[in-house]
Each structure stands twice: as C-alpha cells, then as structure tokens.
Amino acid sequence: MTPARGLLLAALVVLVTALALYPMVGTGYGVRATLQVFMWIALAGSWNLISGLTGYVSFGHVAFFGAGAYTGAILVASAGWPWPAAAAAGGAAACVLALLIGYPCLRLKGPYFAIAMLGLNEVLRALVSYFEGLTGGGNGLSLPTLDATRSIYYVMGGLAMAVTALTYAIITSRFGLRLMTIREDEVAAEAMGIDTFRHKLAAFLLSAVGPGVAGALTARDQGYIEPLSVFPLAVTVTMIVMVLFGGKGTVWGPVLGAVALFVIQEIVWARYPYVHPLLFGAIIVAVVLLMPRGILGLLQLRYRLPRTI
C-alpha cells in the first residue's frame, strides 16, 4: 500500500466514524441534511453505474426511486411490514422493474434508450395516480407515524457506502472494463466477444437497487408520498448533474458531486429561493462546456490518476 493510499484510507475511516457518531450530537436539521446527502450519494452513484460506465444515459432513473417508495410505503401502510424489510422490498421491486424495462429498452441505441427511460417515468407516475385503491392516487399515501430518522440515517449511510463500494468493485474488475467498452465502442466490444446486452442489463439491474431502497427509506422518513413527490424529473436531472460535476465513470466522482451540489443547493435555496433552478441550469451548461469529464475526470487526465480516485 502506498503512503498516499494509506492516508486516504485513514481519512475515510475517520470520516465514517465521525458520521456514525454525528446523530448523537447533531441538530435535527443537521441529521436530516446529512441523511439527504447520503441519499444523493446513493442515487448519483447508482446512476453512474449504468450511465457513467456504459454511456447509456438514463433520463428516468427516478422511476426506480418512485417504484421503491411506493412499494415500501404500501408494504408499511397496508401490510404492516417493518420499514427495514419494506426498504429491501423496495430495492427488489426496482430491480424487477429494471428487468422488465431493460430487457426491451437496452436493445435500443443510446439516445433512444434515454427517451424510452424518460417515458417510463411518466408512465409510472400516471399508473400510480390511476390505481387509487392501492396507491391513494393523487391524494397520496400516508404512513403510520414513527420517528425513525436516526435509524434511517444509518441505513441510508450504509446504502451510500454500499453503492460506493460496489462501484469500486466494479470499476476495478474486468466486468467494469467491459461496461466501459460499451461506452467507448459498442460495435467493437461485440466483435471482441463481449455480450454487450447482458452486460448492460446487469449494470442496469445493479443501478436500480440503490434508488429503490433509497425511495422506500425516504417514504418511511417523510411519512407521506404522492406521485409528484417521488417521480419528479428534477431528481433524475439532479443525479445526472451531480455525476457529471464530480466525474462520470469514477468511484468518487458521484460522492464529490453529491456533497458539493447538495451544499451549494442548500446555501442558494436558503438565500435565493427563486434563482435556485437557474443556478442548477447554469451548472449543467458550465460543466458540459468547460469540463465534460467533471472535476475528477479532469484531474485524472491531467495527473494520470486511476479511475478509483
């Protein structure tokens, strides 16, 4: 192990310990905000698995978040499941949805896939509004009151770590390299014997679990969900901007992007509520124009850092 790597690992241990102790001393706002950061890390990291690595841009990734939220909420509210089991079920439901939608849609080439995913999200939102008996329709769904924010904090933190660890494991494996060949040149990848469809599908399934679990956890934490609150396109856009900002196809890019943009968002949101969407738009334009690879991507090229940084 190189000294730099050792130092990085030590810093990581200190950080995780500090975050684990934080709910004991933190304010209610602080804990909630950190919980939100965990959620964004899990979402951005998951989007990175399919879109950052294979280049298949998913414009409907929030669909998995929403599917997980509704699955979890229904199981808690109607079937009386404990929330941790409902969260796991939310992840599983998102994975099943990814299989159903990925099987036909991942045969489409890049831009068509992006549009199909955008459509999926709208269809899901319409469906949950329609099936009122199960989902409460436009009135939304209320969960029994329960203050579990501190427990959910730990589970969401664990989810963020799990997604990041999974990203590390994938990027350092040949499976991860094969996913990148799809982004680099899908035809050549096929001609070299890489079954690109199966690889894309595997990455897509993995990328759906995190948002599914995060959706179910968020539903439990907030105690109330409605179609508009769990299927907003803005959430997908936020995931995308976070990953692009931090560096797509890297391990730490989504983490960096999620933390940085969340902090910026909170500051701007509190002071200038009306320019907040404008600022987000400006960041997208600036990133695409000035550093399409994001912060880490830029550093990697300049200083020849590995993708795992």
Added chain:
Amino acid sequence: MAVLAVDGVKKSFGGVAAVNGVSFALEAGRIYGLIGPNGSGKTTLFNCITGLERIDAGHVRFKDERIDGLKPSQVARRGIGRTFQMIRVFPELTALENLLVVTRGARADAERRGREMLQFVKLEGLAGEYAGNLSYGQQKLVEFVRVLMTDPALILLDEPAAGVNRTLLNDLLAAVARLRDEGRTILLVEHDMKVVMGLCETVFVLDHGEKIAEGPPGLIQADERVIEAYFGR
C-alpha cells in the same frame, strides 16, 4: 474440412446489392486475401461473417456450424476474431486494459499474457497509457494483439497494412505468417498488392458484390476480369 464456408451469401442495402451471392471456403492454416475495388463489398462480407450484418440469403458455416444469425459476440466467442478498417480501440481504456477486456479466467494470467502481447509488438512501455493517446500505428498494433488475446482460429484483418510504416509492417506481416504456422487461418482485405502477393496463398477478388476470380496471386494478377475491374477497359 473447411474452417469457414461461405455459401451464396447476399446482402443488400436498399437497392444496392453489396454482397451478391458470394461463395468460398477457407482451409485451416492458410492465409487468404480478399481484394477488389472500393465498394466491391469486402468489408460488408467481413461484417456478414462476423454477425455485424444479418445476411439476406445464403449460409456461413464455421467448423461445420451455422453462424449466420448469431450475434457478433457469439461469433467471436466461437473463435473468429477481426480488426477494423478504421481502428476501433477503446480510447479511454489503457493499452493493457484493451487486451484485458476480452479475456476470461484468472486475472493474473490474463495480465501476464496481455503484457507478453504488448511486448510482442514492442509496446510494453505504454501498457498504462490510454489507447486514445497512442499514435495511429500503435493503436493498430493494440487492435491486432487484442484479437490475438481471444485466441481465434480464424482471423479477419481489414487492411492491416494501411497507414503502417515499412518497419512496423514487416513485423506485422511476420507475425501474421507465424499465426498461420500455429495453424490459424487468416483472411485479409488489403489494397497493398505487395502485401497480398507476398503473403497470401489464395486470393478472392470481389467486384460489385460478386466474386469474379479465385486463385493463387500470380494467376489472379494476370486475370482479365480482375484487370478490368481495377483499371476498366
């Protein structure tokens, strides 16, 4: 027994018959050339063999198994490797990673074989460099050894000599001859007649999607139809 048997293969794009009823057979351990003027259907034929294009009619058999209709990755996994006319390395993967992605089995073994391959084409010093940063000739070599990493029985080379300097070219041609000596079969598309004449035992000539001649290079060069196809009457 033929390693590859192409039988009456047809492929049209709109009204253009790019490949129009081509048949030939390749024996193991030989080097074959595929020549013809621009647009005669050489690359399309490669694409038909490797599954990148679905054929409209005919069969392709590899080791007595029908492979037309298979996905490109399935064709490749059965032992047909290819290079492309326009280089298709994975630019944001390193030279070594370009080779690793096609391997299976233990990773340490794969890395060792990958480094050996890079050494073989004198690129071992650039193993950790992004393939996109390499020169055209170097990328061509990476693409060439990437095919070899899959241990193919049949190798299709689309213009291996184009854009490669003379020294490098001689190394490349020596490598191709060695592959033949190992019992592999090579089919190459090439415009450089010196390469074709020096290396190939049998040459097929395509014109307007049809095979107009087949034979040893010496005879092909004298064939009236071939001369006509290339130079006109």
